Amino acid sequence: MLDLNLLLVLEALLQHQNVTAAAAHLGLTQSATSNALGRLRRHFDDPMFVSTYNGMLPTARTMEISESLSQALQLIRSMDAPRQVFDPCRSTRTFRFHLSDVGEVVFLPMLIRRLDELGASVKVETAQMTADEVGTRLESGEIDVAVGFLPALSKKLEHLTLFKEHYVCVMRKSHPLANAGKLTLKKFLGGAHVLIESMGSGHRIIERTLEQHGIPRGVALRVPHFMVVPMIVSESDRIVTVPSRVARVFSSVMDIRVQDLPIDIPSFDVSLYWHPRFGSDPGVLWLLSLMSELFSEPKGRPMQKANPLDAY
Template identity: 40%
Template sequence: MDIHQVDLNLLKAFDAMMRTRSVTQAGIVLGLSQPAMSFALSKLRQMFDDPLFVRSARGMEPTARAQELAEPVTRMLYLVQDEILPRPTFHPASSRETFVMCMSDIGEMVFLPRLLKHLDGVAPHVKIKTVAPTPQELEAGLTEGDIALAVGVFPDLESASIRQKLLYQHSFVCVMRIDHPDIGQTMTKDEYEAADHVAVRPEGRRADQFEKTLERLGVHRNVRLSLPRYMGVPFIVADSNMIATVPLSVGRRFADFARVRLMPLPFNVPAYDLHLHWHSRFHNDPANVWMREVMSALVSTPKQPSAVE
């Protein structure tokens, strides 16, 4: 095949077919009508002298030749987009960009309010959408650009193509009802172990570092209730004798609106790092660079309380 016969737009059509396995959906991705997308697929078949995609009960399945082409075609399109075409400039004041971010409910409680307040002043038309994908979906989303940034602790993000920057050091605090009958102005290790606990264990995640630290210290926690998210914790704790161990910044937000108090843990738990993650493909993307700088400037590590709050 002569390189002069290669049409970059056809390769974009091929890439869309590989992603969607549907002529209709690929056309939607590219902004083409179904007849135009069918014509592009016909030209691709002529170019590579192969059916490339065959109809099945599960959609348009790629042939062996299409599977061979998928990775180099995607890599070439990324190269053209990221390194050959001129990068657009980013103007926060006029941009209507939607930034898709992976955040836990911790991030939504602690970071989103200050981020949105900042955007009101410097980028009033910029929109934020948060998502909660599985670890596998997160890495794919960052790679494809469907997710711009991930904020949090993601031990499953192991690809060398995923970059990260330290945002925050995560320490812990105990949350309990204001008038807890068994715990006074201080808390001992025995009292911690004797109490019933609410534990937050996000679905689909490995055992977190706090759980591993408790195991290493030989601290037993009697978990009576497990939740996948933090939002229910303050209401449950305020109306029961259960206690919960939460990130300090989250505990302080809970204390703002629920009848709970904060108590330092009766043993030393090292802080661990919360990072901002993005894919190398978007390292120099002006919008991504700007949002990373904004996030870094807005986030700081809070001081650990030395007494009951």
């Protein structure tokens, strides 16, 4: 294996064609530089340089390897260069997210508006998948980040808690329970519930809580997506338990009422997840910083590990 320091000596000798000048360039003694030249000669089994009236001229073998030498040293030096700052206005990179259907509604409008304000040329794609798929695709780099309530994800992933969320009850404004005063436990349990089984999320806690209070499985309408719910609720006597930010979105597009729950369902963290393999990627760091800026609560919880955004 050739010593990297010998390559630097070879580069200096090619440049100066003089041992003394090469030594001064490298900050070495003339003796050390001569010894390095001797090692180069033994390694390549070639004189490398020949003394002439015009100085030490490279042999044919030296000239043969000089181009590869330049490329190799350039690559090594680029590895040691300061990390490039990601410029979203110059990059055409596509950032890929795992988001549920309602996550798209909660996060994408603000994100896209901010990208437009910045004049960014980056692109955004979203996909929905199971928790196992999310972890695998974060690790492979097929997706850059996952956002949501995703308690089943591997603890090996890095995460940033954006905000703490809680559940509320949603119904149409003309629903009998909407005009019957405070929503009591008896009224709530007697309602016809819609349950949502969103792929990869942790919202099964709603169903478990309802079952603990004696609501049979047959009462609920089950749907795999959040976004169909406001249409169902606004046109029927069904009620649904959803996160408060989701309810806020629903109430902005449909004539529905949002009420506090009469039962205790634990609040939960909505977080941003990424794989540590890409924790130093300038583009990913920029994206994490932007998402944190847009969605973190002022008194958000600290990260599980040292915050990589500090390095951005």
